[in-house]
Amino acid sequence: MAEALKVVGLMSGTSLDGIDAAVLDTDGEGEVHPGPALAVPYAAGLRADLQRALASAAALSPGDPVLQSIRDVERAVTEAHADVVLRLLRDAGLAPRDVALIGFHGQTILHRPKERRSWQIGDGPLLAKLTGIDVVNDFRSADMRAGGEGAPFVPLYHAALVRAAALGLPVVVVNIGGVGNVTFCSAGMTLAFDTGPGNAAIDDWAQAHTGKPFDEDGRLAAAGKADAALVARMLAHPYFQLPPPKSLDRMDFGTSGVAHLSPADGAATLTAFTAAAIAEARTHFPETPATWIVSGGGRRNPQLMIELAARVRGTVVAAEALGWRGDFVEAEAFAYLAVRASKGLPLSLPTTTGVPTPTTGGQFHRA
Secondary structure, three states: OOOOEEEEEEEEOOOOOEEEEEEEEEOOOOOEEEEEEEEEEOOHHHHHHHHHHHHHHHHOOOOOOOOHHHHHHHHHHHHHHHHHHHHHHHHHOOOHHHOOEEEEEEEEEEEEHHHOEEEEEOOHHHHHHHHOOOEEEOOOHHHHHOOOOOOOOOHHHHHHHHHHHOOOOOEEEEEEOOEEEEEEEEOOEEEEEEEEEOOHHHHHHHHHHHOOOOOHHHHHHHOOOOOHHHHHHHOOOHHHHOOOOOOOOHHHOOOHHHOOOOHHHHHHHHHHHHHHHHHHHHHHOOOOOOEEEEEOHHHHOHHHHHHHHHHOOOEEEEHHHHOOOOOOHHHHHHHHHHHHHHHOOOOEOOOOOOOOOOEOOOEEEOO
C-alpha cells in the first residue's frame, strides 16, 4: 500500500464566496482520510475586486497583456490563501513541515473551453514562499492543451469517495457551486460534466435585489412563484442537448432572462431552473442512479434542494448523510489531485473532460 501524505487542498469557487481549506491524508488513489478544515469568506473589497476581474478577463482577447489590476487582485488572492493555510495549520496544531504539499486551485476568472482557455489566478511560487510548503497549482492547463474541456476536475475524487464508502452503484455526486456539475459513478465508469448554472445566477440576483451575496436559506425564492413556462424555455438552450463531456463559464447563464420578474419570482424561477438543469443531466447517464449526493454551497439552500428532489428520479441527500463534508469536498479534491500530480497519475479522463487519453498535469513550486 502506498504511503499516505498529509496535504492541504485549497478551493475558491466561482460563487466568489471565499476560500475553503482542508487537510487530507491520501495516497492519491484509494486512501482518503479528511482532516481539519476551515472556510473563510472573502473580504467585501476583495470580492468586489474579483467581480471586476471577471469582467476584465471576459473583455480580453487571447494574446492581450494581463491587466495590472488583475495582477494586483491575483496577489491579494494568493496572500489571502496563505493566511488561510497558516490559520488552518495553527488551529490544527500543525507546522508547515508536517505538510507535504498544498494543492492550490486558484480563483477562476474565465473558462472558455471552445477557445481552449481556462484562467485561474493565483501565484504558486508566492504561496510556496509565504507558507513554507511546496505547492502544486495550474491543474487544468495540460488537459486543455491535450484537447480536454479543462472541467470539471473533481470527479476522480468523487469516485474515490464513493469507492471508500462502498455505496451501491450507480450513484451521482452533484456539486452545486457557482456552476453545477455531476459525477456519475457506476461499476465501470466515471462520467462527469457541468450541468448548467449553480449558485451564481441566484447569488447575483440576490445581491442585486437584497444587497446580500446569496439567497439565505432560499427565503427569497420561497416567497415567490417560479414561472414554469420560462423555465421550460430556458431549458431549450442548446447546451442541455449537447452530449458530455461539456463545461461552462460562470457567466454563461445569467439573470437577464428573469429581469422582468419581481425579486421573489425571479429568485424562484432561477432556483427552479438550476434544479431542472441538474435533473436534466440524467438524460446523459447510461443507467438510472438511485441516489443523488449533493455537495457544495447549494445544498444549504432548502428551496433548491426541494426543487431538485421534486425533479430527479431517485433519492436526494446532502453529502453529510454519508459522513462527507459538503463544504470541503472540492478543497479535499485538490489535495488529492496534488498527490496524483506528484506521482504522474491522471487528473482527468476522456469521460470527465473529453481529453483524448487520461492526462496528468499541475505545476510544482518548491518552498
